[in-house]
Amino acid sequence: MLWRELRLRWRTCTLRLLALCLAALFCTHFSVEHKALPQPGLAVAPKESGVEEYHRRLGDVPIKRQVIYVRRSSKGASHGKQGADASVLRRDNLQSARWHIDLQPWADPSHSLEEEARRFLHYISKSQIICSHLATNGLTDDNVYSMKPWTVCLDDKFSLAHQIRSKQCRVYSLGLGEDANIFELNMASEGCEVHRFDPSIPSAYIHEAERLWHHRLSVDWRDPNPAIAPHRLHSNTKKLKTILNEFGHWKIDVLKADMESAEWKILENLILEGIIEQIGQLVLEIHLHWPGFEVSGNDSSVVRFWYSLFKELEHKDFKLFYTYKDLSKPQMFLKKNILNASSCYTLSWVNTRWT
Numbered sequence: 001m002l003w004r005e006l007r008l009r010w011r012t013c014t015l016r017l018l019a020l021c022l023a024a025l026f027c028t029h030f031s032v033e034h035k036a037l038p039q040p041g042l043a044v045a046p047k048e049s050g051v052e053e054y055h056r057r058l059g060d061v062p063i064k065r066q067v068i069y070v071r072r073s074s075k076g077a078s079h080g081k082q083g084a085d086a087s088v089l090r091r092d093n094l095q096s097a098r099w100h101i102d103l104q105p106w107a108d109p110s111h112s113l114e115e116e117a118r119r120f121l122h123y124i125s126k127s128q129i130i131c132s133h134l135a136t137n138g139l140t141d142d143n144v145y146s147m148k149p150w151t152v153c154l155d156d157k158f159s160l161a162h163q164i165r166s167k168q169c170r171v172y173s174l175g176l177g178e179d180a181n182i183f184e185l186n187m188a189s190e191g192c193e194v195h196r197f198d199p200s201i202p203s204a205y206i207h208e209a210e211r212l213w214h215h216r217l218s219v220d221w222r223d224p225n226p227a228i229a230p231h232r233l234h235s236n237t238k239k240l241k242t243i244l245n246e247f248g249h250w251k252i253d254v255l256k257a258d259m260e261s262a263e264w265k266i267l268e269n270l271i272l273e274g275i276i277e278q279i280g281q282l283v284l285e286i287h288l289h290w291p292g293f294e295v296s297g298n299d300s301s302v303v304r305f306w307y308s309l310f311k312e313l314e315h316k317d318f319k320l321f322y323t324y325k326d327l328s329k330p331q332m333f334l335k336k337n338i339l340n341a342s343s344c345y346t347l348s349w350v351n352t353r354w355t
């Protein structure tokens, strides 16, 4: 009697174990497949305007308001270029993925922090190309000293000026809620389609002003892992590549980013996935008081990594045309006082392949 009961229990146990193993196996398989394959479904731009599609998928928008979005945003957000965008996207997805950036040789055989810092600071304090028509915060006069100097180049030899004139420019602004939106408002009033990404706004989507959309979404260097968080499908963290695919956008005339030390991994991600080539001008605030999120290694390796990222940009024909050392922030470089460096710089590059 007891023996039979024991055997029965043993069998139930084994069965349960088997089921568990199978479930685990299935999960791993699913996640691996998800990571390894370029997702063909996403490569094709949605038929409707990408913004609408995106907000339709974002589950926490009530049905009634969705309808309003569809009608409102169909004027400004869709550019009627989705077909072209889609074909380029498809081609782009065929490029093989890279897994790491090319590290530059050490600045000095001793691998010292001092020499790495010297090379890096020299690099970020010198423009590589002259821009004769700078626009700071979207304005061309200089009466905006109190604000951060978000600066773009409106020289005729680069595409942005033409795109603005023909009201075809698109600006993406990535931030974490602390910055004033003067730059965005001015770019929108110049005729650009401006998308602000900021996870701290109260509702999923705000049509802030004419041509200025605000999305409750944070740009990250990876998408949420589908195996770990299947119940959190409404996660508001995405890679820029995913957002572009979902919006059906291919190019961004200006990418402005103040990511409070996440900029290094995000920049690395844009380079590795080839998204950087879809950007016309890059305006970045960089933070140097610590290595940044998920940047590892000793201090010299960290600075070498930062420098290598900028050399990758240079290799893609991005030229630095504006650099600003923020003296209002602590003058601190990896928690030390090195060469009078500041912890914060604002840099602007132009993609010289876009002329």
Ligand SMILES: *[C@@H]1O[C@H](CO)[C@@H](O)[C@H](O)[C@H]1NC(C)=O
Pocket: 110, 111, 112, 113, 297, 298, 299, 300, 301
């Ligand atoms: C930092 O680490 C790298 C290898 O990861 C090593 O080559 C280098 O010598 C180290 N630098 C210092 C100053 O210890």
Ligand SMILES: *[C@@H]1O[C@H](CO)[C@@H](O)[C@H](O)[C@H]1NC(C)=O
Pocket: 339, 340
């Ligand atoms: C750092 O700043 C101090 C005081 O402003 C100055 O005397 C010194 O020469 C500077 N050093 C470097 C390396 O620029």
